[in-house]
Amino acid sequence: MAFRFFLALVMAAALLAANVAGSYAKDMFEEEVDKEAVSVKLAREAVAGGYPLVTVDELKKMVDEKKPMLIVDTMPYEASFKKEHIPGALSFEFPIEPLAQWDPAKTGGKSQADFEKLLGPDKGKLIVFYCGFVKCTRSHNGAIWAKKLGYTNVVRLPGGIYAWKGAKFPAEEVK
Incomplete structure (x- = not known):
């Protein structure tokens, strides 16, 4: 019985951790905004630098x-x-x-x-x-x-x- 309780507690903690981590992760659209910003900055540097x-x-x-x-x-x-x-x-x-x-x-x-x-x-x-x-x-x-x-x-x-x-x-x- 104690083992089942421990196993349930570990699984609940894992689910909670995954849910919390997921709430901080960016979705694919937010990641694309970041990629775009880096890409445009790089392109502008190269153009300005010739x-x-x-x-x-x-x-x-x-x-x-x-x-x-x-x-x-x-x-x-x-x-x-x-x-x-x-x-x-x-x-x-x-x-x-x-x-x-x-x-x-x-x-x-x-x-x-x-x-x-x-x-x-x-x-x-x-x-x-x-x-x-x-x-x-x-x-x-x-x-x-x-x-x-x-x-x-x-x-x-x-x-x-x-x-x-x-x-x-x-x-x-x-x-």
């Missing part, structure tokens, strides 16, 4: 074909790049908030000259910027600044390292 977007599958194909390019990870070195990054990527930190004026305090202590040195003298070379995930805007700042400095073949990988790993592509770490 650069195209690339998917992880497209970037992986370019990497596999050994297409000449520079891949720049814009996440903080210690907290992110050192732990995992797209193979062959170089690190140059950018802030999440818009960077209208260059500020070394917001770029990991690095100057605009440091950034130009990383990018190199070939203004037509393919440069791919990425950060953590679609909502992250560090890669947007990197792409914008490369364009401001006259680089013409700049693209952004909006899904960043999360999408790269989500596609089950290998990541590197600094040893």
Whole structure:
């Protein structure tokens, strides 16, 4: 008898938990509003920045074909790049908030000259910027600044390292 009471109590608690969780979950229509907001924000950034977007599958194909390019990870070195990054990527930190004026305090202590040195003298070379995930805007700042400095073949990988790993592509770490 005690076992049945205990089992009934556990089932009631499970049903209550499922009902409470369900009341906080968004339905498919509310989720679509969120997706739309993120998508439109990303599209507006790309249009304003004057650069195209690339998917992880497209970037992986370019990497596999050994297409000449520079891949720049814009996440903080210690907290992110050192732990995992797209193979062959170089690190140059950018802030999440818009960077209208260059500020070394917001770029990991690095100057605009440091950034130009990383990018190199070939203004037509393919440069791919990425950060953590679609909502992250560090890669947007990197792409914008490369364009401001006259680089013409700049693209952004909006899904960043999360999408790269989500596609089950290998990541590197600094040893």
